[in-house]
Structures are given as C-alpha cells and as structure tokens.
Amino acid sequence: MTLENKKNIFVELGRFLSQFSEAENLQKEGVLGNAIFFDSFVDLIQLSQSHNGWYTPEQVHYAIQSWAKALTSENLNEWLSMYNFDNVKPKKIALILAGNIPLVGFHDFLSVLITGHDVLVKTSSNDQHLLPFLAKYLIHIAPELENKITFSEGKLENFDAVIATGSNNTARYFEYYFKDKPSIIRKSRNSIAVLNGEESKEQLIALGEDIFRYFGLGCRNVSKLFVPKGYKFDSFFEALFEYQNVIHYEKYANNYDYNKAVFLMSNFKLLDNGFLTIKEDSSHASPISSVFYEYYENLSDLEKKLEAEADTLQCIVSNNLIKNSVSFGQTQQPKLWDYADNIDTISFLLIT
Template structure:
C-alpha cells in the first residue's frame, strides 16, 4: 500500500514523528525532534502571532492527518498515474497561520509533480525543516522540492494564496498559467439560541484559535433577533488570556478606541469586541454579528455570499456545515475555497 503512491511512506513517517512530538513532550526524542524545538522557537521569534501553543496545535493537526489510512482514503478517489515528465508547480504561500501552505505542498508531491515554493516571510522556517526530514526518508524528494526567495520562473502551473488585493496582482502576472488563485474568505457561525454550553465553549476554539487569523476562523455570527449573548460570553471566558499577547492586546485596545470615538454600539468582554455589522470579515479581537428572521432568510444569505464564505459552523441546521469546535481541524478533502487541488493537478 505504501508504494502505490509517490512518497507516501515518508509522509506517514513524518506524521508518526509529529504525533509523538506533540503527545509526548517529555518523552525520549532524537536529534531531529530536539532541533524541531529550536525551529519552533525561531518561528515564534520571527512572527509574534506564532505562539508555541499554536505552533504545536498546527503540528498535531498535521500529525493526525498524516496516517496511511487517512492519506490512502483521501487519494484513493483519484486516478493518479505515474508521471513520466513531472511538471513544476509554483506555490505562493500565505503566512497567516503556521504551515498554511502545507496542504498545497503535499498535494503537488502526491500528484507526482515538483514543488517550487515561495514562502511568506511570516512562516519561512518550519516547512523547510519538515522537508529536510522528508528527504532523509525519501532521497528522491531532493529533486522534487525547491524553495525560492526570488522571482518565480520556469514553472508550469501555479497555486497562489493571498488577499483580494494580492489576487489581482497574481491574476495579472500569472493568469496565463493554469492556476488556482485564492482570495479573501471568512467563516461564520449560525446560532439559534438553543446551543448548550459545550457547543458554545467549542465555538470559542473556532473564534480564537490562531487569534482568529485563519480563513477558517469564525469572524461573524448569525443570530436570531434579540439574541442574548450572556451564555456565549460565559462559555468562552477561558480565552480572556489572549490579552497577554501584546499583539492581540494592542489590536483590542486600538479597535475599542476606534469604536468609542466613532460612537459605534458594541459589546465588550474585556478581550473581545462584538459589534453588529453586515461585513463577514472582522478586525483582530472583534467579532461581527447580524440577525436573521427565518431559515429561508439564512439560506438566501449563504447562497448569495457563497464565494466569500470558507466554512459555516452550526448545530446541523443545514447540511455541509461544520460542527462547533471543528473549523481548525479540517480533513484532507476539505479544500480551501472548495477547489479540488488534486483534481486540478492530475488533469494538468
């Protein structure tokens, strides 16, 4: 089974090491995992949003994904033929959360093609180190992965992730190539008022993990008219320690000052500002909300804004929604922007 897909054995070994690293922090570790600790400290020093807690969270999620069962189940629904002449796929990676471009990275390699990666300055040490481990397990990968610090050249297709602004730049320069160009998307949660404390507590994970910087982070709530927020605020109180992070706290203070000077109405928990706003995106340390009057009203809103939404959290009010607390633990087939990366790559 391990030999049926390119490089599968190396990734399964990486998954095992990551799980052991995260689950047994005081266990016996080798040189590679000892050095990984140093890499995490470097990543933290280079990006103030990359706390050790969030870095380890990201590593654990990938460790859980990279099992033989998960990988073969994910890739088993595709016809991936041996590639005689691998194509070079450029990947422009974002740096908003740790290893945000890793799914594109493994997708290119499992499709039998080559990676030409341009890393974000905000996340430039962790992936090269994981790649070093992979090459130690599978030497052929040394010919399949290249990291570029300069202008991207000599590639056959491109996957680029950025904002609405950078997407225009990407489309201008790379539109002539086969491409996946991702823009801004946001995630939201639908509340009915009937959620229990366990569900509301889990929603805190969706809102606050990675300081809300991910496209799968809930930045907006849809609530019934006259919704009472007290139960929600009680359930997510444990996240008040986020203000100990100076970058988060600076954003909280700044946005609060802006709202006060602008005479905006908002709710203040002391670590989160909640404001009624039609926008799906919200600044750091804030959460927008809108009210709805019926399920049909909700359905119309979701359909109209489908291209702006990454995922929707609910207690099952609609199909294809995410359970509370699960936005930051996507499965391998939960493709960003709903674009099937593997299908794109195997049909180039």
C-alpha cells in the same frame, strides 16, 4: 516513486510530528531521523515566535499536532482513493504561500508531491522556517525527493502551473501575472457561525476555539455570527470566558485596545467582555479581537443569502442549522479532503 512509497513517506513525517505537543516533546522509538532532527525541531518551535510574533509555541504545537493526526495511512488512503494517478506527467508547480498561521501552505506542498509533480515554493515572509525544515526532513528520509523540492527567494521562473494564496488585492495581481499559466488563485475568505439560541454551553465553548485559535488570523476562524432577532449574548459571553487568557498576549491585547478605541470613537454600539468586542455589522471580515454579528428572521432566507455569498465563505459553523455546516470547535481541524476555497487541488494537479 510509486504512490504507495509517497504515502509511506508522509506517514513517517506524521510519526515524526506526533512527538511534539504543548504538553511535552517526547521521542518515540523507531521514528526515522530523530537523531538529526528531533532536537533541532524543538529549538525551531521555541524560536518561531521570534520569527513571527503570532507564532507562539502553543499555536505552533497545535498546527503540528493537526498535521500529525492528518498524516496517517487511513487518512491518506481515504483521501487519495477517489483519484486516478495512472497518467500523471510530472511538471513543476509553483506555490506562493500565505503566512497567517503556522504551516498554512503545507496542504498544497503535500498535494503537489503526492501527485508526482515537482514543487517550487515561495514562502511568506511571515513563515519562512517551518516548511523548509520539514522539507529537509523529508529529503533525509527519502533522498529521491531532493530534486523535486525547491525553495525560491527571488522571482519564480520555469514552472508549468501555479497555486497562489493572498488577499483580494494580491489575487488581482496574481490573476494578471499568471494569466498564461494554469492556476488556482485563492482570495480572502471568512468563516461564520449560525446560532439559534438553543446551543449548549459546551457548544459555545467549542465555538470559542473556532474564534480564538491562531488569534483569529485564519480564514477558518469564525469572524461573524448570525443570530435570531432578540438573541441574548449572555450565554455566549459566559462560555467564552474560558478564553480570557488571550488578553494576556501582548499582540492580541494591542489589537483589542486599538480596535475597541476605533469603534468607540466612531460611536459604534459594542458589547464587550474585556477581551472580545462584538459589533453589529453586515461585513463578514472583522478585525482581530472582534466578532461581528447580524440578525436573521428565518433560516430559509439566511441559507439563501449564504449560498449567494458562498465565494466569500470558507466555513459555516452551526448545530446542523445550515446544510454542509461544520460542528462547533472543528473549523481548525479540516480533513485532507476539505479543500481551501472548495477547489479540489488534487483534481487540478492531475489535469495540469
């Protein structure tokens, strides 16, 4: 199968996914496989929350639309144009996927297949249905993929390289267990935002998207703010009022009540708006329903600090205060070439 053939297959998948949104699920003329897969996918989206309580239809639709927008000819061509695929020798690549947000492992799945390798997938127990469904769709529209896609529920065996994603603890296990295989082992990372007090209300509202999308469960969610000495949080809280309905979701509300109680029993000083607590803390990793903050005195010193901590950071959000930072509201809309942990997955697969 040529690279162009593979790109066309994923463009068709993008067209299929583009039919499903929170506003409506609307069949488009000429989309392959609709007669078999459209209604089933609508049902799966609605059932996703029963499989994983955090996978509300809103969050699943958002993930689906993100991939629909990514899987276009223009994006695939721009992404893949920087690589040479002439000498790829197909191998079997094992994927151990996370399940914190819907379809979080799809980029690895796409990368393996687009480079011409076979993929052996072990899904997370938290996300066992969405990716296998999309794999069945791909095999339906391109039967030649059937022998290139395998899902495993047991021990992974007979593979040549591995890409595994997990916590810092599981990463140590992965590093030992796969020490004899070429590998990418991803650990826990967090995203932070750097403010200077000159942000507009619209920018702070957009920052709320970076904080609350997927209930804050992703590594691209902002979990820590760096603010200048004397920063007043009034405008921040006022802007985030747009997201107040998050507290009506039971799992989020339970986390809010629990984490707030833990903080208060520990006599920590908190700022609280009724659905989000913020706490001064040097850590980047805050619990669900909470964001940590830390003061800085000058941006130059802060930038040096963040450079030293780069291995623990996924995204930095700012209004161009920090080099290579992401604009407000954009952390959950990565491009195909925005690699997790800044590790170029395609380059790894081309030399494996």
